[in-house]
Amino acid sequence: MSADSSLSKVTVNPAVDGSELIRFDKVTKRFGANTVLDALDFTVSSGKHVTLIGPSGSGKTTILRLLMTLARPDEGTIRVGGEYLTHEERGGRLVPAGEKHVREVRKNIGMVFQQFNLFPNMKVMRNITEAPVHVLGLSADEAEERARGLLELVGLTEHADKFPTQLSGGQQQRVAIARALAMRPQVLLLDEVTSALDPELVAGVLDVLRDIARTTDITMLCVTHEMNFARDISDDVLMFDAGRVIESGPPEKIFNDPDQERTRQFLSAVL
Amino acid sequence: MNDWSWDYVGDIMPKLLDGLWVTVQATLLGSVAAFALGLVWAIALRSPSRWVTWPVGALVEFVRNTPLLVQLFFLFFVLPGWGLSFGPLTTGVIGLGLHYSTYTAEVYRAGIDAVPRGQWEAATALSLPRGRTWVAVILPQAFRRVVPALGNYVIAMFKDTPMLSAITVGDMLFQANSIGATTFDYMEPITVVGVLFIVISYPTSVLLRVLERRLVR
Numbered sequence: 001m002s003a004d005s006s007l008s009k010v011t012v013n014p015a016v017d018g019s020e021l022i023r024f025d026k027v028t029k030r031f032g033a034n035t036v037l038d039a040l041d042f043t044v045s046s047g048k049h050v051t052l053i054g055p056s057g058s059g060k061t062t063i064l065r066l067l068m069t070l071a072r073p074d075e076g077t078i079r080v081g082g083e084y085l086t087h088e089e090r091g092g093r094l095v096p097a098g099e100k101h102v103r104e105v106r107k108n109i110g111m112v113f114q115q116f117n118l119f120p121n122m123k124v125m126r127n128i129t130e131a132p133v134h135v136l137g138l139s140a141d142e143a144e145e146r147a148r149g150l151l152e153l154v155g156l157t158e159h160a161d162k163f164p165t166q167l168s169g170g171q172q173q174r175v176a177i178a179r180a181l182a183m184r185p186q187v188l189l190l191d192e193v194t195s196a197l198d199p200e201l202v203a204g205v206l207d208v209l210r211d212i213a214r215t216t217d218i219t220m221l222c223v224t225h226e227m228n229f230a231r232d233i234s235d236d237v238l239m240f241d242a243g244r245v246i247e248s249g250p251p252e253k254i255f256n257d258p259d260q261e262r263t264r265q266f267l268s269a270v271l
Numbered sequence: 272m273n274d275w276s277w278d279y280v281g282d283i284m285p286k287l288l289d290g291l292w293v294t295v296q297a298t299l300l301g302s303v304a305a306f307a308l309g310l311v312w313a314i315a316l317r318s319p320s321r322w323v324t325w326p327v328g329a330l331v332e333f334v335r336n337t338p339l340l341v342q343l344f345f346l347f348f349v350l351p352g353w354g355l356s357f358g359p360l361t362t363g364v365i366g367l368g369l370h371y372s373t374y375t376a377e378v379y380r381a382g383i384d385a386v387p388r389g390q391w392e393a394a395t396a397l398s399l400p401r402g403r404t405w406v407a408v409i410l411p412q413a414f415r416r417v418v419p420a421l422g423n424y425v426i427a428m429f430k431d432t433p434m435l436s437a438i439t440v441g442d443m444l445f446q447a448n449s450i451g452a453t454t455f456d457y458m459e460p461i462t463v464v465g466v467l468f469i470v471i472s473y474p475t476s477v478l479l480r481v482l483e484r485r486l487v488r
């Protein structure tokens with residue numbers, strides 16, 4: 001993969017100063033009587049690659065969906081780049097955000113889904129150019145040039161004119177990564193992006209993500225069961241249980257010498 | 272009872288074909304109206320605002336659950352009293368279009384519901400505006416699934432056009448009726464009308480089934 005030649009095309013926010021980019025303040029999310037996130041606090045610094053691990057049902061997907069505004073918190077606030085995501089300040093008071101405000105803040109966030117969710121009615125090229133043209137206002141030429149750079153990055157240059165169904169799962173997921181990056185988000189959310197893939201296709205997708213982690217300064221928030229991958233790319237690993245962060249730290253610490261017994265149990269079950 | 276007369280059939284054929292042309296026009300224009308209005312209802316019924324969904328839902332239920340003939344009479348005989356009057360064919364097209372839009376709305380709803388939720392989520396994740404999400408993502412995918420069902424309603428509407436003769440639209444049945452009223456011989460005109468209906472609707476429904484197999488894979 002020619003990471004270096006595409007580097008300039010995918011560089012996101014040049015000013016990575018390690019400042020706080022994502023902040024959850026006492027975020028509570030319930031589904032009926034089930035409290036999935038319980039007054040959750042955590043922050044992610046700009047440019048960091050953070051992996052969320054934890055048992056099934058611990059709320060990892062819910063966190064990403066809240067950030068993507070696919071779900072709303074019941075209590076608490078979420079800030080991205082200092083801006084409230086689900087609230088806005090009006091006359092010094094915090095009120096639920098309107099559609100327009102949400103859209104503005106959300107533009108800084110991109111997401112790749114477990115099931116790819118490519119648009120099956122559009123060719124690969126248009127899957128990638130649709131939002132840059134209709135959301136960012138790029139011209140068709142600009143958007144296509146950007147898309148070609150990204151297709152090169154994910155190694156799919158020759159597939160631009162195919163429909164998603166003509167591609168393998170691994171290729172589709174790489175298109176989905178390109179589609180998310182085309183919006184030049186500050187934050188990329190990855191929710192178990194390889195778990196719907198046949199085993200032999202996983203490595204290709206993870207290689208692309210490693211490449212992106214290495215060559216861009218995009219902030220990554222990643223849920224994965226691929227522990228080797230997590231170890232490679234993560235600056236920080238957050239261990240979740242029952243809607244709380246029970247332990248966090250650099251991957252060497254969490255994977256080799258966790259403080260919490262619960263983390264030890266979880267890792268011995270998945271490793 | 273008279274014997275079947277081919278000469279008589281030959282004499283009345285031009286008038287019946289005039290009627291057929293009116294019937295086809297009413298069906299095609301009515302279909303366009305039903306397709307467009309039904310889409311408006313289907314999208315309105317998905318609005319987050321109750322101020323939209325409630326009145327539209329009530330209108331759709333009301334129109335669907337009252338007979339087409341009553342609606343045609345209302346449009347043709349009552350509305351002019353309120354200063355709204357159209358020619359018979361226009362009234363017929365409005366009536367058919369409105370009535371069948373309540374069925375096409377249901378077809379669209381099912382087609383839209385069948386688009387996976389992940390498509391909406393991907394559109395949200397890309398910040399696509401709502402209108403663009405409908406036009407570029409949801410409707411093109413829903414369309415493939417709804418074509419066969421919409422086609423069936425076109426055939427049903429075609430077979431309902433004789434009702435328009437009750438509001439003096441010169442469709443096939445109207446022509447056959449007026450021929451019979453002067454010759455006192457209804458057998459040939461009414462039989463020919465029946466045959467013309469099946470000659471058109473049967474091949475159309477076969478064609479639709481072929482289309483269905485192609486689109487829904």
Ligand SMILES: Nc1ncnc2c1ncn2[C@@H]1O[C@H](COP(=O)(O)OP(=O)(O)OP(=O)(O)O)[C@@H](O)[C@H]1O
Nearest residue numbers: 031032034036054055056057058059060061062063
């Ligand atoms: N839309 C929903 N309605 C009701 N309950 C939900 C919904 N979404 C999630 N939940 C519940 O919230 C809890 C957390 O779910 P979540 O998907 O965030 O877990 P997860 O950590 O991603 O798990 P996994 O590793 O299995 O993906 C689960 O108990 C789940 O059943």
Ligand SMILES: [Mg+2]
Nearest residue numbers: 060061062192
């Ligand atoms: Mg999950």
